Amino acid sequence: MNKNILAIAIAAATFGTQAVAVELYNNDGTTFSMGGHVTAALAGGEERDTTVEAVSPRINVTATQDMGNGFTIDARGEWSLNFLENGGNSFSTRLGYIGLTHEEMGRGVIGTQWAPFYDVASLTDMPIAFANDFLYDGMYGGDFALSGQTRADQMISYRNGFDFGDAGALDFGLGWQGKNDGDFADYNDRVQIALSYSIMGAKVGYAYSTGDVTESNNKRSLDFHAVSAAYGSYGNGLYLAALYQMTEDENVTDIDAYELIAAYALANSLNLSINYETVESQDKNASKETDREEMALQAEYNFTSNVVGFGGYQFDLEGDDDRFMIGARVYL
Structure with missing residues (x-):
């Protein structure tokens, strides 16, 4: 197993x-x-008032235990924080899982976790202010956790990899989710596979997720394909990445989504980036339409290792809903 992937897995890195x-x-x-x-x-x-917003705050705890014979077990709980409003629920679950890892035999995880699909799709989801929105839109009211595109509810997954030295490294992941009832649709058993290959600072990947969805007693197949490529490491010099996701919703709508990002981090930790996102949909027997097209200019700066300032301006290329965001992130 790729030892770098193993170390990241045990640390449960965000x-x-x-x-x-x-x-x-x-x-x-x-x-x-x-x-x-x-x-x-x-x-x-x-087209919106200026407000103070929380940007995906969370708190997590992680425990690991050496089980002997090369096995390590780990458990993580992570909760989003409600710190800007009085009352209401202070915490809601983001992650909660148990994992078992072996250097040679790979890693298995059960619970709410980052899906293998996201291993491939995450390469463009990097900036704090404006990043990869279509991954979290979901098909029906934001059911991304039920479709398994990013954080996946009630999933069993397996990952392993092969390090070929100077010839690169191959990593793969498998995932399964049982039946889940969403707010707008019900998801039946879903399976997914993810493959990625890394060499000389470059990485390419493909992921596929399939399963049936039922809406208003209409059962049909809902499939996702993701293809990504990246060069470099975000926050360390030059970083380039691209993602294409195709959604096939049987007898209803096909969606093509694209995300591109180019970033460059200076020696003083100032990280400048530009990213582009577009989503196109096509109903059966209809012409393709552009649902969203945006471009953002962003900057992030590490004042200390635990404090990051960020700002961004996003241009709505389909209308006049340009947006801005400026804020700070304090790591716990």
Whole structure:
């Protein structure tokens, strides 16, 4: 198994610009750590009032235990934070899983987790302010956790990889979700596979997710394909990435979505980026329409290792709903 992937898996690293955790306990093969971040921003636009918004804040705890014979078990709980409003629910679940990892035999995880599909689709989902929105739109009211595109509810997954030295590394992942009832549709058993190959700082990947969905007693197939490519490491010099996702909703709508990002981080940690996103849909026997087309200019700066300032301006290329966001992220 690729040892770099193994280390990331055990640490349960959060996808994004930075992952910080404080180790509170480490003794006799057992560790316990806490992490997360609080992020707030001033946000507004041409068609929306300027307000203070939370930007995906969360808190998490992770425990690991050396089981011997090369096996390590880990458990993570992660919750989103409601810190800008009085009352209401202070926490809601983002992640909750148990994983078992072996250097040679790979890694299995059960629970609410980042899906193998997202291993491929995440390459463009990097900036804090404006990133890959269509992954979280879902097909029906934002049911991305039920369709398994990003964080996947009630999933069993398996990952492994092969390191070929100078010839690169091949990684793969498999995932299964049982039946889940959504707010607008019901999802039957879903399976997915993800493949990626890395060499000399470049990475390419393909992911496929399939299963049936039932809406108003109409059962049909709902499939996702994702193809991605990237070069470099986000936040470290030049980073280029592209993602194409095709959604096939049998007898209803096909959707093509694209995300492109180019970023360059200076030696002083100032990271400048530009990203482009478009979503096109086509109903059966109808012409293709552009649902959304946006471009954003963004900047992020590490004041310290735990404090990041960020700002961005997103241009609505289909209308006049330009948006801006400026704020700070404090890692716990």
